[in-house]
């Protein structure tokens with residue numbers, strides 16, 4: 007967790023709740039934009055002079071864990087999208103712990119840095135309110151570009 011500046015009364019605190027991604031965050035994989043988004047979030051908080059970057063463990067592969075994510079990547083490479091058929095959820099992440107951590111450090115209302123509207127509902131409750139969304143538009147990755155330009159394989163969407 008990076009906490010830049012003072013939280014004071016916890017109002018309008020810029021927050022990024024980042025799901026762990028070993029391949030993207032640590033190794034800079036171009037299969038997803040996680041690494042770029044993390045770097046951008048840290049930079050935006052630094053520039054704002056105040057904010058929180060919360061790095062959530064247990065979220066790897068959108069909650070299906072690293073091993074299954076790597077299996078998904080292999081299936082992608084073979085041109086198959088079978089993870090849902092194998093019984094995995096499209097998004098198994100739980101934001102309860104993240105919400106409690108934010109509450110603990112006295113965040114109350116926050117503009118949230120995300121491109122995913124599902125995070126809004128996940129972080130409600132525990133006395134927290136999401137009062138706006140700040141898009142996290144990071145440099146496009148090679149694989150995402152492939153997706154935009156017509157590949158059938160959504161790089162992160164299963």
Ligand SMILES: Nc1nc2c(ncn2[C@@H]2O[C@H](COP(=O)(O)OP(=O)(O)OP(=O)(O)O)[C@@H](O)[C@H]2O)c(=O)[nH]1
Pocket residue numbers: 025026027028037038039040043065066067068069070075078079119120121122125142161162163164
């Ligand atoms: N299941 C699955 N998860 C992936 C894949 N590629 C990256 N991830 C994971 O997806 C998580 C990030 O989810 P994203 O959909 O990129 O973004 P988000 O967190 O929902 O939304 P943002 O706040 O906009 O970043 C990380 O935990 C990554 O490890 C993939 O191909 N399949």
